[in-house]
Amino acid sequence: MIKGIKGVKDILPDQIDRWLLIENSARRYARLYGFREIRLPIFEVTDLFARSIGATTDIVEKEMYTFADRDGTSLTLRPEGTAGAVRSYIEHNLGASPLPQKLFYLGPMFRHERPQAGRLRQFHQFGVELLGVAAPEADAEVLSLLWRFFHALSLPGLTLELNTLGETEDRPRYKKVLRDFLETKKSAICANCQRRLETNPLRVLDCKVPGCREATADAPSIIDHISPRAREHFEEVKAGLSAVNIPFSLNPRLVRGLDYYTSTTFEVTCTHLGAQNAVGAGGRYDGLVEVLGGGPTPAIGFAVGLERIALLLPGDLVPQPSPSLYVAGFGRDGTRAAYPLLDSLRQAGVEATCDYRSTTLKAHLRQADRLHCSHTLIIGDDEATKGMAILRNMVSKVQEEIPFSSLVNDVAARLLKV
Structure with missing residues (x-):
């Protein structure tokens, strides 16, 4: 791996x-x-x-x-x-x-x-x-x-x-004053700061090593040299x-x-x-x-x-994910009917998802719970035959039938207001 x-x-x-x-x-x-x-x-x-x-x-x-x-x-x-x-x-x-x-x-x-x-x-x-x-x-x-x-x-x-x-x-003048001061503290500062003393003495003031901070506690302030x-x-x-x-x-x-x-x-x-x-x-x-x-x-x-x-x-x-819809299409006819409805809902702005591996209503509802979806749209073979889908509130468990003809507008109006 x-x-x-x-x-x-x-x-x-x-x-x-x-x-x-x-x-x-x-x-x-x-x-x-x-x-x-x-x-x-x-x-x-x-x-x-x-x-x-x-x-x-x-x-x-x-x-x-x-x-x-x-x-x-x-x-x-x-x-x-x-x-x-x-x-x-x-x-x-x-x-x-x-x-x-x-x-x-x-x-x-x-x-x-x-x-x-x-x-x-x-x-x-x-x-x-x-x-x-x-x-x-x-x-x-x-x-x-x-x-x-x-x-x-x-x-x-x-x-x-x-x-x-x-x-x-101002900076070169202050660097000279600071370098002269640091020379008197050279033995008390870390090896890295000893190197910085020659190349970039201002960085010694920024060192987080406790010994360096203690040694430079009374270093001349740049504000006094501007x-x-x-x-x-x-x-x-x-x-x-x-x-x-x-x-x-x-x-x-x-x-x-x-x-x-x-x-x-x-x-x-x-x-x-x-x-x-x-x-x-x-x-x-x-x-x-x-x-x-x-x-x-x-x-x-x-x-x-x-x-x-x-x-x-x-x-x-941190905001929680937007209320979303799970589309549970199962059975030969139900799966075929659910797919274009899923696409239409997305085009209407509804965050909608589905797990195509699930083949039973129980499996679909389990996945909807895992995804924390607020609603599930149930479309089995019987629903496909009647041209009706079941909208299930995953919190209250309340269900209602919605005809395919008005489904996209109806579901979008409800979920996009949440």
Whole structure:
């Protein structure tokens, strides 16, 4: 028997209603805020991710699924959505539009990391990207969309954490201050962070190893090393959130793991998920479009992990399947009469099903119960001869006869009102 790959899970039919609720809510809220859907390729040239995410990040160094195409081109399964969205923005000249580009996407991403609860090698994200607007109100709007989306799903124990990385010019200055501090703590931090100290010191602040967190507890804050303009932008973002009553807390350690982030960064965490507690995150990336060959373009976005949302989603929020009809056609004439009626009912919008293996009424009714159908339409040889079907309520067990001539309209009128 061939089994699925570790960290790549099937989403089974019994789980689909939960996923549809999340996806439909994502689409609804994205559209409420004026975002339009974009569908991006599953794989891109590797250089896109190396240039955008950063060659020294854990994602590029350790986690990407990279392979050679037949012509030798290095391709990579997308580990995140922002790089592909920006590539598409540049390639299709979306920036020529007088309107800001507000894009959203839903789909699978791929990272080779240790599978655990809500963290897989193939996982799914809902993401939004707002390109072309530098105003702090854009930051507040994207954060508002993220928070309202989570609130609509009644997810428990959530906190919106906020920080700023300042302007592009601020980052090298802060990196030097931080690196000097970390040199004094080098013996107390993990081997991975010792390597990061040289290549990407900001990532040391994001390390979850307890010893590293303790050693860097008094690390210099980036907020103390940003320009007055960056500070003003951040203050206006906070004011915008307060104006629409969205709660947040400041987290000066929140630096995000991708090189393209500047200015506002944020993360939504959950107390119900253990150490890997983030359910959504993002930030502003004003320099990325230019890095990938476009013109200077301010931008901000976020991505949320659908697997983690599915873990947290309250069970009573998931809708039950729509009331459905089981058509029990049995006997030579009954089976022949039931088939076209089943098709007509479906065309009328009735969710109807049948198990063609069942040959007796008892077997059909058993299957209707297993499928949780609200009604069963019984058509045996006698019913076919009379041109009448029996509609059985599977809860009350009440039955009534309905002539074939009015059956489709009658049954549709009843079931579609439920």
